[in-house]
Amino acid sequence: MVTEGVQSGDSISYNPLKKQDMMNKSSKNFSGYLTEALNAVNSRQVEADELMRDFALGQNQNLHDVILAAEKADLSLQFTLQMRNKIVDAYQEIMRMQI
Amino acid sequence: MFYDVMDTAGSGLTAQRLRMDIISSNIANAETTRTDEGEPYRRQKPVFAVKNTNLKDFSLPSAFSESLDNISKGVRVAEIRRDPGPFDLVYEPGHPDADEEGYVRMPNVEIVNEMVDMISASRSYEANVSVIENSKQLARQVINIGR
Numbered sequence: 001m002v003t004e005g006v007q008s009g010d011s012i013s014y015n016p017l018k019k020q021d022m023m024n025k026s027s028k029n030f031s032g033y034l035t036e037a038l039n040a041v042n043s044r045q046v047e048a049d050e051l052m053r054d055f056a057l058g059q060n061q062n063l064h065d066v067i068l069a070a071e072k073a074d075l076s077l078q079f080t081l082q083m084r085n086k087i088v089d090a091y092q093e094i095m096r097m098q099i
Numbered sequence: 100m101f102y103d104v105m106d107t108a109g110s111g112l113t114a115q116r117l118r119m120d121i122i123s124s125n126i127a128n129a130e131t132t133r134t135d136e137g138e139p140y141r142r143q144k145p146v147f148a149v150k151n152t153n154l155k156d157f158s159l160p161s162a163f164s165e166s167l168d169n170i171s172k173g174v175r176v177a178e179i180r181r182d183p184g185p186f187d188l189v190y191e192p193g194h195p196d197a198d199e200e201g202y203v204r205m206p207n208v209e210i211v212n213e214m215v216d217m218i219s220a221s222r223s224y225e226a227n228v229s230v231i232e233n234s235k236q237l238a239r240q241v242i243n244i245g246r
Contacts, residue, residue, distance in 0.1 A: 062112075062113055062116065064109060064112040064116075065113075068105050068109050072102055078239070078242050
């Protein structure tokens with residue numbers, strides 16, 4: 001059995017990511033992601049709200065649709081809150097850094 | 100994702116609720132001798148079918164996408180079929196719908212069968228609710244990891 005050693009250079013190439021590449025890859029910045037996520041949560045809340053109103057008006061007969069929409073909205077909100085806590089924690093950690 | 104589980108189990112809830120509706124109609128009409136078709140009420144029964152959605156629409160990890168292609172995403176009611184079975188003949192000469200010999204055709208609804216069906220429907224409904232509760236609990240536990 002012939003094993004070949006790892007040849008330097010050609011088989012494994014090391015490409016460090018340049019700053020320019022990273023900027024191109026994620027054209028969206030952080031606040032863009034956050035806004036998008038918040039909009040998604042908001043649309044779930046609005047959907048749950050509309051279903052609740054329809055049910056109260058007697059236009060929707062399926063109670064579980066309403067409950068499920070409310071539950072989804074609640075889970076999304078919990079997830080967003082958790083994300084916000086993490087981000088604020090990270091920010092405070094950086095602000096506490098000794099200079 | 101957890102929301103997919105909720106949608107799938109939610110379709111089960113919708114289907115079982117509709118089954119409940121049909122059972123209640125069967126029980127309510129167990130003595131009905133007149134319908135628009137000119138014959139006694141026929142027992143109705145829902146026919147369930149799988150609901151397939153194109154999973155390519157969902158953002159799934161590529162490792163799972165092939166095996167998940169054939170998964171159904173819930174249940175739907177394909178049709179509501181009428182039971183073609185024979186009507187009960189009851190001797191009741193005073194009945195307005197009795198024929199010349201005094202026999203009345205009664206609906207082919209068997210109350211006992213409907214009761215058993217009702218228990219089955221409510222148990223299925225409870226099972227779907229359990230699925231939703233469980234997936235909700237899992238999602239909460241995942242969120243609590245970060246806490």
